[in-house]
Amino acid sequence: MMMDTAPTIMNPSLAHPPPVASTPVQDAVKACQFGDEDALQELLEPATGRALVDVNDRDAEDVPLLHWAAINDRRGVVKYLLKRGADTCAIGGVLKESALMWAARQGYMTIIVDLLQAGADCLQRNTYGQTALHLAAQRGHVNTVLVVLAAGTPVSSKDSKGFTPLMYATKLRISNVDLIRVLLNYGPSPGVEEKDLEEGNTPLHWAIVGGVQSPYALSPILKAGASLDAANKAGFTPEELALSLGNQGLGGYLKTCRNIPIRARDVPLKRGLFLPLIQLLWCFGFVNTFGCWGCLGGAAGIGATSSLTYKIVQFDANWVPLGVALWSLVLIVASEAAFLWEEQAALRSMATLLPALVTLCFLYKSMATKPGYLAMDPSAREMAINRLAEEGRLNSETLCTTCIVEKTPRSKHCDTCGRCILRFDHHCPFVANCVGQNNHRFFVGFLFFAVVGISSFLWNLYSYGQAECGEWAMWRCVFGHSKFLGCTAILAAYHDVWIGLLLLTHLRMVLINMTTYESIKGRRWVDNTTHGKPFYVRYPTNCFRFFFRPGRESGRMAGAYGRVPTQDLDMMGKKDEDALDSMEGGASRDGGMNANESRVV
Template sequence: MESGGGGCGGRECKNHSHGPLGHHGHSWSNMYEEKDLPKEQDVLPFAEDYSNFDIVKATQYGLLDRCQELVEAGYDVRQPDKENVTLLHWAAINNRLDLVKFFISKGAVVDQLGGDLNSTPLHWAVRQGHLSMVILLLKCGADPTLIDGEGYSSLHLAVLFQHMPVIAYLISKGQSVDTTDHNGQTPLMLSAHKVIGTEPTRFLLKFNPSLKAVDNIEKNTALHWAVVSGNVSAVDVLLEAGSSLDIKNIKGERPLDLAHQTKNRLLVHLLCEEEKLRARKNSRFLRILEKYEFLLLLVSSLTLIWAIGYVADLNSDSWLLKGSLLVFIFVIMSLIARQFVGVNKLQYFPLAFLLGSVFWISWTCFILFLPDFSGTISQLPFFLGMLGLFYYLYKTIRTDPGFIKTTEEENKKNIINLGESGSLDFRTFCTSCLVKKPLRSMHCHTCNSCVARYDQHCIWIGRCIGFGNHSYFVLFLVFLTMVNIWALYGTILHWSEHCTTTYWQDGAWTSFTQIVSCSPWVLYIFTLISFHTSWAMLLLILQLYQITFLGLTSHERSALWKQSKRSKHPVSLRKTPYNYGCLQNLADFFQCKCFGMLKPNIIDWTKQYTLIFHSLKDRNVHAV
């Protein structure tokens, strides 16, 4: 490539035909090795007389006054140098915005072809990833669809060099994601073939490119090209996106056939497993079963929890027999899960286990523990706790946690606005969702969506916790803890009423053996209760602490703590813009007015992009 990827930063460049900017004809692979691009603030060579610089060298260093002097003296800005490179090319590769504006105002041709690869200034800017220069050249009329000497358009070059902001901007400005090079390859094919790794293949898929498109020569799809290059990451991403396994190239070969030819066992395994998975989906029985996967998972959990307790409650004294039965049960359940439950539904196993545990805990409490409580008042916490538990669990799961929802057109407008304002970076833009990220939002890779005021992705409910359902989640933990504590008390009361030994009279070991022989099922349920009480109470305490005293989410608290550990200067968790004091933090979180004593701040975190500092007197905040 003509530019080489280096720059004249005041260290080596003596004239435009030597040094970093004088290399022409580099292959695309070694472009990555030259990172010496100059910046506008680069220090110029010490003790040099800038008045003697020729116009090419002055352009490379960004000396606007010297260039204006030479142009006014009669230099033609359209005149190429001996390597057929124009001043506009040199200004573009060095990201000299002011010089580009000046040269174009003096008649420079914005799409002038030059260099060994017959490229335009836009091609040079794209290769270096100068988004601001790309934006300027496009505004000045540069054509991104032009093909350079290697047969690549601007979008193809942005893909080759993995400049994601440039890719996003070019597509948002109207360049087709399925534009082809001189061989008929789309950017997706080029990425799968030439770029090892998931990006920018995964990024391009966000713009809905054609997965069935084939090139003009080999008639390969993007999946074919990924297999040819042995790009396992790209193959995995393309299979996840639904690329066809049945399309044949000009030689009649499918992607799996090419994998066998390359003798790449991992690719063969991936493609074979995908074929089996898709064949299963064609089964009518399995399609029906897929609709009820979670129900099957719940029934399996209920059965598994009951079976473990049933085996433990057997009268047999043979622990070998009981152990063998438990192993057999685990094997059967794992086989059922592997055969009939998809991988995407297995993430809900903790929720199914929690619901199964709550069912058998409540059944045990109702049948065995409630009769031991003398009055209705002592039984009331159990019924109220169960009612609140299931209600707030349902609200937590069914309520939108605050997913950032935008249309494709809105995404493209946001990309253009962010790019032209110089803010198209990972702090303000999510490359997975293609959305402008609101304040306090975070992309959840499990849900594959950005969540407003993100707290966590809770494994126990298989759902994100965010702006929309955070308060419901905390109340769910409150009622879960209440039920568990009541059940723990009920267990101890049951043992004291129905077992013949006590800890104080007989000691720990004798008491334990008597409890085991008295009621193994109750001991088993006590173990489940203790487990769920431990994590629920710990999580509840952490939630209440960070909500009340810090005004932060779990993600924010964790991020600040890590920052404090890395920083030489400690970061105070309590001194944040979101901490208004204990009472106000609680009022804001639960949106509680406390009979008019408090005024909660009303903020729509799905649309809050700027940080606003509020005085103590003015607590009424509205989203901007």
């Protein structure tokens, strides 16, 4: 038997309960998250009555207003709160972090500059003992790391686990070469041999644990003096750790580094100056004694010295190419003086000997003259970093992350020399020096007189062979007179061709006032007003400034350089940063971020 059940009559007003009214603090937090400065001002400075919210009030999760504005990159709100007297050293959240730490984790450079100028303490630590520098290094924010370092944070500071910023960078961001370079080169003690307290790993160990893909990514750490024999608490050296993780390629590379020093100062590079002389004399001697069969003996001699050659030429800053250039000239001069002086007029031989001697002088000047280095003392460096950061122009195009100096127009860092070069042209191994602002003219003189001297030697050799044996039997006559002279002739002809082409290239660069590097990267320096030649004035003016007033650019030219590449690159960098923000921090910009999301370490 079914019973009728009366329907339950609900109160219509209870079907949709009225929304709970938000508190003034919640409204202030939302205003900070969304950057609503007007709404925040109405809460802090109402037109009538007393303020509904204090500038240092906190939400239910113990997070101050300044933190929410900083982590969401609301610079206008941050400046307003600082003007109203917000406490820059206040800590909040689960990890007890300051607003500076929240901004450092997100990489908001301009916010960090504002907080530091307002008195924020860059040495404050969270519950894990981490500073803003540790948090920025974890996320790979190079610009933030530079600003925090310039504020006075020690580069080798440790957290409660003994981790340094370099350890976090090698463990989590080993592919970020600029970050590694900044931490290695900023300050006298990069901490490459420091060990953490838990596992006893050095930064090199953590790079291997972090899954480094390319062995050459470890090169900056090894060059900074990282030990290959340091063992962690498990007893593993970096090489053994790589092998235990199954990375045979990396283990083999570290074994090679153990047998062949990785740092240039550990190898007597100047031995390379005499190595080509020994090899050339060995080959020439065998050919002179045994004829064509002597080539086999020459090849055997070069093979016997291959291990020493590799030990030296693996470094970019070696003297082997310099030895090739020097001893080639010496052999040409010696051949002219020994074999051709008596066979022809002395005046004709002097046409070879004098340019060759002048070439040696210009070779010495190109090698011994400093090309012009960029350098900054620590105080000027910090001022430059702060100025560029405040202007929003702190990036790898305006500051060298290896030398930690502000770049000037037409300067570039040379990885071989390890310095920033003024008006960088290229690094020439044949003069064992960079070709830059102060020695480029000497280098062009070296090329010019080398071509004149070698061409004169070949002409004298041609005239001698033609007079003795006729035009078609000339080379047979030369080798018949002396096999040593014939080998020297082949070497001279080879040098004359490539040096002549190089000379023509540099003379063209002199005329249009450009460098080799700018020519290779020409698309980045194109200025429509100068038909693709941003530094061109007039041919005579360009030549005069190059040879007699090096380094004195006109204001229009310097401005053109700064205008064309720098702004374009800054714009490209801005687009990249926006794309990164949209992927990693879009929630913070669009609708704010809750306290738990913002405190992920």
